[in-house]
Amino acid sequence: MEQPNALILEMQNGNEKAFSRIYSLYSEAIFGIINSIVLDESVAEEILQDVFVKIWNNAKSYDINKGRFFTWLLNIARNAAIDHTRSKASKNSKKNLSATNFVNILFDSDSLNQKTNAIGIRNFVDKLKPACIKIIDLLFFKGYTQADAAKTLDIPLGTIKTRNRNCIKDLRTMVLG
Amino acid sequence: MTKEELISSGKLELYVCGALPSEEISEVEDAIASYPEVKKEVEEIEASLISLAETVAPPLPAMVWTSILNSIRNVRSINQSGTSTNWAAISGWAAAILCIGGIIWMLQQNNTLKEDILITTTENTELKSRIDLTEGKLTSVTDLLAIIGSKDYNAITLPGNAAVASEAFAKVYFNETEKIAYFDGTGLPKAPVGKVYQVWSLKLDPLTPTSVGLLGSISENDTGIFKFENIPDPEAFGITLEPEGGSESPTLSQLYILGTVSP
Numbered sequence: 001m002e003q004p005n006a007l008i009l010e011m012q013n014g015n016e017k018a019f020s021r022i023y024s025l026y027s028e029a030i031f032g033i034i035n036s037i038v039l040d041e042s043v044a045e046e047i048l049q050d051v052f053v054k055i056w057n058n059a060k061s062y063d064i065n066k067g068r069f070f071t072w073l074l075n076i077a078r079n080a081a082i083d084h085t086r087s088k089a090s091k092n093s094k095k096n097l098s099a100t101n102f103v104n105i106l107f108d109s110d111s112l113n114q115k116t117n118a119i120g121i122r123n124f125v126d127k128l129k130p131a132c133i134k135i136i137d138l139l140f141f142k143g144y145t146q147a148d149a150a151k152t153l154d155i156p157l158g159t160i161k162t163r164n165r166n167c168i169k170d171l172r173t174m175v176l177g
Numbered sequence: 178m179t180k181e182e183l184i185s186s187g188k189l190e191l192y193v194c195g196a197l198p199s200e201e202i203s204e205v206e207d208a209i210a211s212y213p214e215v216k217k218e219v220e221e222i223e224a225s226l227i228s229l230a231e232t233v234a235p236p237l238p239a240m241v242w243t244s245i246l247n248s249i250r251n252v253r254s255i256n257q258s259g260t261s262t263n264w265a266a267i268s269g270w271a272a273a274i275l276c277i278g279g280i281i282w283m284l285q286q287n288n289t290l291k292e293d294i295l296i297t298t299t300e301n302t303e304l305k306s307r308i309d310l311t312e313g314k315l316t317s318v319t320d321l322l323a324i325i326g327s328k329d330y331n332a333i334t335l336p337g338n339a340a341v342a343s344e345a346f347a348k349v350y351f352n353e354t355e356k357i358a359y360f361d362g363t364g365l366p367k368a369p370v371g372k373v374y375q376v377w378s379l380k381l382d383p384l385t386p387t388s389v390g391l392l393g394s395i396s397e398n399d400t401g402i403f404k405f406e407n408i409p410d411p412e413a414f415g416i417t418l419e420p421e422g423g424s425e426s427p428t429l430s431q432l433y434i435l436g437t438v439s440p
Contacts, residue, residue, distance in 0.1 A: 016249075102230075
């Protein structure tokens with residue numbers, strides 16, 4: 001997907017319509033990310049709301065010549081969700097950030113059944129290798145660094161990059177055909 | 178690192194995930210800017226990851242977007258009432274002031290034009306009355322010419338009296354049957370103040386003068402031609418300079434013009 005730079009520029013100039021288009025393009029994925037971290041749909045909704053208000057208010061701090069817009073959104077969303085989990089973790093240490101991955105959520109959540117393509121989704125997530133689920137969960141959903149991911153997965157640092165690439169390659173074949 | 182090496186290195190995937198160390202980012206961004214294949218690869222990685230994240234996302238209530246809109250609008254309205262300049266209001270006022278200025282200017286223009294019209298109308302009236310006057314004069318002169326040019330009138334040139342005014346002369350257009358005479362006094366010197374030319378009809382033997390009338394002030398009459406009626410059968414005409422109002426009998430020392438009717 002080519003990045004919608006024209007929309008982004010208009011949003012930066014305060015165009016609400018452009019912002020609304022951006023919301024419909026990215027909100028679902030960002031919601032998925034946040035939910036995989038906070039593990040609570042209503043909390044995830046609140047954080048998503050805060051994240052998009054932040055995006056609107058700080059739209060000008062994104063530079064279309066530097067970095068992907070989606071990656072910028074991803075960082076804001078993960079940081080907001082992780083901040084929330086940390087402040088909550090002091091009260092309730094039961095939920096550990098790395099203990100549950102996006103696939104567990106997928107099969108835990110009943111509401112997902114309402115999705116029209118729920119079966120197809122399960123199919124392609126099912127096909128991902130368990131090692132891939134783990135590495136994609138850490139690097140993409142949880143925002144781990146290579147070093148942290150290597151430590152958590154107990155594999156050499158040099159393996160992270162290639163394994164991640166191969167896993168995303170599999171994902172691409174499944175998603176994009 | 179060639180573009181193929183970069184694509185297979187796994188750096189692009191880390192870049193999209195936001196997990197690439199900052200010192201390696203510029204290398205990737207340079208390659209994205211230079212090679213469409215690298216850009217396409219990044220876009221596909223991003224698309225597949227977005228799909229995955231969407232896949233695991235619970236249904237997103239529409240209420241969330243409404244709340245976002247509400248909060249960004251509140252933030253904006255607070256900003257507007259605070260430090261930020263309200264350009265809409267400023268430009269509105271500026272437009273209103275410009276508009277009023279324009280209206281005043283147009284009213285002034287309108288007044289000036291009205292005054293101009295008034296002046297022009299007055300000038301037109303003046304010109305028209307002058308034309309009327311001139312036309313009137315032209316008509317009277319034309320009529321006069323028609324009268325004195327007709328065969329009923331004899332044109333007689335009365336010579337100046339050599340003793341008093343040898344240079345002077347007068348012309349008379351005389352209709353014997355109707356006893357009407359037109360006197361042209363333009364050949365006479367200007368009458369001094371307090372004096373007036375008087376026309377006499379003369380019988381020569383014996384010399385009997387009968388007053389015909391006064392020529393009045395020649396300068397006041399544009400044509401300088403005077404009409405007299407009921408002229409007794411004259412044998413000659415004479416013109417004398419008399420005190421204002423005329424005299425009973427001619428002052429012969431002031432006889433300017435003397436001439437017979439029939440040659």
